[in-house]
Amino acid sequence: MSDTALLPPEELEARLRAIGAERYHILHPFHHLLHGGRLSKAQVQAWALNRYYYQASIPAKDASLVARLPTPELRREWRRRLVDHDGDGSHPGGVERWLRLTDGLGLDRDYVVSLEGLLPGTRYAVDAYVNFVKYRSVLEAVASSLTEMFSPDIISQRVSGMLRNYDFVSAETLAYFTPRLTQAPQDVAFAMDYVKRVPATRAEQEQVMAALRFKCDLLWAQLDALHFAYVEPALPPPGAYRP
Numbered sequence: 001m002s003d004t005a006l007l008p009p010e011e012l013e014a015r016l017r018a019i020g021a022e023r024y025h026i027l028h029p030f031h032h033l034l035h036g037g038r039l040s041k042a043q044v045q046a047w048a049l050n051r052y053y054y055q056a057s058i059p060a061k062d063a064s065l066v067a068r069l070p071t072p073e074l075r076r077e078w079r080r081r082l083v084d085h086d087g088d089g090s091h092p093g094g095v096e097r098w099l100r101l102t103d104g105l106g107l108d109r110d111y112v113v114s115l116e117g118l119l120p121g122t123r124y125a126v127d128a129y130v131n132f133v134k135y136r137s138v139l140e141a142v143a144s145s146l147t148e149m150f151s152p153d154i155i156s157q158r159v160s161g162m163l164r165n166y167d168f169v170s171a172e173t174l175a176y177f178t179p180r181l182t183q184a185p186q187d188v189a190f191a192m193d194y195v196k197r198v199p200a201t202r203a204e205q206e207q208v209m210a211a212l213r214f215k216c217d218l219l220w221a222q223l224d225a226l227h228f229a230y231v232e233p234a235l236p237p238p239g240a241y242r243p
Contacts, residue, residue, distance in 0.1 A: 003202070004202050005202060006199070006200075006201065006202050006205065007202065007205050009196035009197070012195070012196055012199075012205055012208070012209075013192060013196060015209055016146060016149070016192075016195075016208070016209060016212055017149065019209060019212050019213055019216060020147070020149055020150040020212070020216065023213060023216035023217065023220065024147065024150045024154070024216055024219070025154075025216070025219040025220045025222075025223055026150065026153060026154040026157065028220055028223040028224075028227075029223075029227060030047075030223040030226055030227045030231065031154070031157075031158075031223065033231065034047060034158070034161070034162070035157045035158055035161030035162065035165075036161060036165065037161065037162075037164070037165020037166060039231075040243075041105070041106075041166070041168050042230075042243030043230045043231065043243070044105060044162075044166065044168075044169075045102075045105050045106065045107055045241070045243065046226060046229070046230045046236075046241055046243065047226055047230075048098075048101055048102045048105050048107065049102060049107055049112055049117055049118070049241055050118060050119055050122040050222065050225070050226060050241075051098070051222075052098055052099070052102060052112050052113075053115060053118055053122055053123065053126050054122070054125075054126050054129075054222065055085070055094060055095055055098040055176075056095050056098075057126050057127075057129070057130050058081075058085050058094070058095075059082050059085045059086045059093075059095065060130055061129060061130045061133040061134065062078050062081050062082050062085070062133075063082060064130070064133060064134040065078055065133050065134075065138070065141050065142075066078045066079060066082070068138055068141075069138060070138070074138075074194075077190050081187065084179070084183050094176060094179070094180070097175055097176035097179075098176050099112065099113070100172075100173070100175065100176070101173055101174065101175075101176050104169065104170065104172065104173035105168065105169070105173065106168075116239070117239075117240055117241030117242075118240065118241075119225045119226065119229055119236070119237065119240050119241075120225070120237060120240075121221060121222065121224065121225025121228075121229075122222050122225055122226075124221075125218040125219075125221045125222045125225070126218075126222070128218055129144070129215065129218050132144060132211075132214065136211070137207065139194075139195065139198055139199065139204060139207060139208065139211075140207050140208070140210075140211040141211075142191050142194050142195060143191070143195045143207070143208040143209075143211035143212055144211040144212065144214065144215040145187060145191050145215075146188060146191055146192065146195070146212050146215070147212065147215045147216060147219065148184040148185075148187045148188045148191075149188045149192070151180060151184045152181055152184060152185065155177045155180055155181060155184075156181075158174075158177065159174050159177050162174060195208045230243075
């Protein structure tokens with residue numbers, strides 16, 4: 001097949017899944033430490049505090065995308081995702097459930113929400129994702145969400161490993177993750193159908209793959225920052241959370 005020929009949809013999906021197999025942050029050394037019970041409570045706190053900024057920014061990036069979506073079908077899909085993360089006023093969404101996780105780890109909620117202890121690397125990576133979705137094409141923005149393909153595996157490892165290895169977490173502490181086991185596959189089914197159906201050129205298919213690589217890279221970069229600041233050499237920058 002030439003480098004300019006349109007890939008069959010099944011080949012595009014196979015290439016997208018291969019990107020995750022190579023680049024998804026389930027492979028990062030920090031996650032091996034986290035799931036394997038080899039982090040201190042303070043190091044787990046640092047992970048949860050920094051990850052909050054990513055969780056809290058997902059509704060912002062989705063809202064920016066809703067404003068650009070051209071059809072009611074697409075807007076309904078992304079409005080559903082907003083509710084998944086922000087809640088509906090009576091049932092908590094993912095952001096509130098993540099704060100319950102940081103509560104359970106003993107972090108002050110006001111401090112977490114203030115973002116005062118955030119690592120610069122976390123802020124830069126998450127802001128890059130929000131801006132990517134805001135300013136790149138709708139196709140690329142949708143494609144960047146496809147890391148959810150790989151999340152059920154990391155969630156199952158994370159929950160089972162942390163419950164097994166840390167006496168300071170409980171099923172209630174980790175309740176954020178349970179709804180994601182059903183929400184994420186639903187998100188992926190819609191987004192995968194879209195990126196397989198919409199591209200009219202090989203160049204657009206390459207944009208889809210590049211968007212997924214970008215998203216994997218920024219998730220990896222967040223763990224790089226955590227590992228450097230809190231594991232080795234364990235040098236948190238000025239202003240960052242210090243256990």
